[in-house]
Amino acid sequence: MTNRRMYFKMIASSILRRKSRMTVALLAVAIGATVLLGLSAISYDIPRQMGREFRNYGANMIFVPADDNAKLEILAAKRAAEAIPADSLIGMTPYRYETARINMRGYDIVGVDFGQARKTSPFWRIEGKYPEAENEVLLGADIADFTQLAPGAEVNMTGLAADGSRYRSDMKISGIVRTGGVEDGFIFLRLDDLERLAGNPGTADIVELSAAAGADQLNALVSRIAGDVQGITPKLVRRVTHSETTALSKLRALILLVSAVVLALTMICVATTMMTVVMERRREIGLKKALGADNGGIAMEFIGEGILLGAGGGALGSVLGYFMSEAVSVNVFGRSVTMPWYFPVLAILASVAVTAIACLPPVRRATQVEPALVLRGE
């Protein structure tokens, strides 16, 4: 057996044959590595996943009438939208707002092209179905809760048409929309239904557009359309991109903080465990010194044990961390997590580094042990 083998034999046996104490430290390191790898994998993957979610989040530009009291010509809006390259225009939805009485109560009703709305507002959660046939409506969730109306129910709708006459129609509730936003307070129907009942076809109050473009491109588009097209004011919907970046940076800061706290706790746990181990093994240290070990040799042994502990705990934690991030990803985003191959390696290296650093104070203590104590029989 060479000296190197003897060295590994000693540090390995010291861990393996003294399980209970080392198990605590090993678990601490493993938990630290789990959280570290899990969180960094999630924070690495989240921008991609969230980016996709947010891109689905819908409209990032709206057209409103230049004159507050006027209506928008849908045809004009379509022409204005030609400024956007066809392959990056995901959807374009005109909205027309009116008021109507339904079962004798007044509500805001919205005429909409549902085919386009699905593209510009993919976050709508529908209970039942989107309106397909004539005279079907989609009820905002707040109204549904209040009126206790459910999909399939028939209602009576009356309102004032553009020419001053009253219209009246029986409508069927095809579904209920729930967004947590203003949509919950509206009743939606097909734009062509609304036009047939209320007249004044081809107009809207607002047009929502969803374009696959970066912030710079969107800005350029907005100023181009504003310059070129009369009667329409294009605006960027900042809410989405803005909240995307703030949400992400807040999430990342949180993850960084949690990781730092967990690593600090791991370090403290390893340091106290190793300190206890050193105190328990003072006789052994004294003996080794009496047999001729110098301070460097003693230090190398404890650091070696620490590194072994760090590597073992780190490897265990990497496996657990992978499953943790996978579970989170599948539950939150419905997709498998992807992480670069070197993440687990880094997690193990970080565990080794943290453990080695945590071992320094105990190692210092170990080198201070006097060999004379072995004869004193303390």
Place this chain on the structure above:
Amino acid sequence: MDILKLANVSKIYGSVKALYEATMSVAEGEWLAIMGPSGSGKTTMMNIIGCMDRPTSGNVLLDGMDISNLSASELTHIRRDKIGLIFQQFHLISYLTALENVMVAQYYHSMTDEHEAMQALARVGLEDRAKHLPRQLSGGEQQRVCIARALINYPKLILADEPTGNLDEANEGIVIDVFKRLHGEGSSIIVVTHDPEVAEVADRTIFLEHGRISKIVLNR
């Protein structure tokens, strides 16, 4: 030639004169016993001779070298080259086998050599216990592993502080026989003991009292 020479060696802890003005010498190949009541300074003297502690004053010559004023790391080097230590509490490393415990001394000294370590165990009659952990060995067997470990690097001087203090009579006999054989082979041995029977087999006995050498008895 003398393997060890103490000249006016004192060790003072505050007001306690653990060892005071001790002067003596040990010839090469001699077997010396040290006796004295508890607290008389026996272990203090062993620690100084064994390069594990430094005297407050006085000079210690070990194998012709003055070790009284060396640094801790210089003492470590001399200790591992010249001293073999045997303890009352054996001090085997609990997680290493008997063989590995012997090899630890080789490891810190120079190079491990399993074959040689095995031979050392054979010399104390423990070759069939080489793979056992200390807790699987009797007290006497543990002490013999400790002796094998002390001998493995061919020390100039063997120091044993109450090597039979924790052993029954049968094991005490075995250990004394090992010492007799070592003595016969020319080893220099210093044994601290409370047991007159153990002291008797040595060439000479030094008595300590309150840190002073009070009496020296030649046994043969």
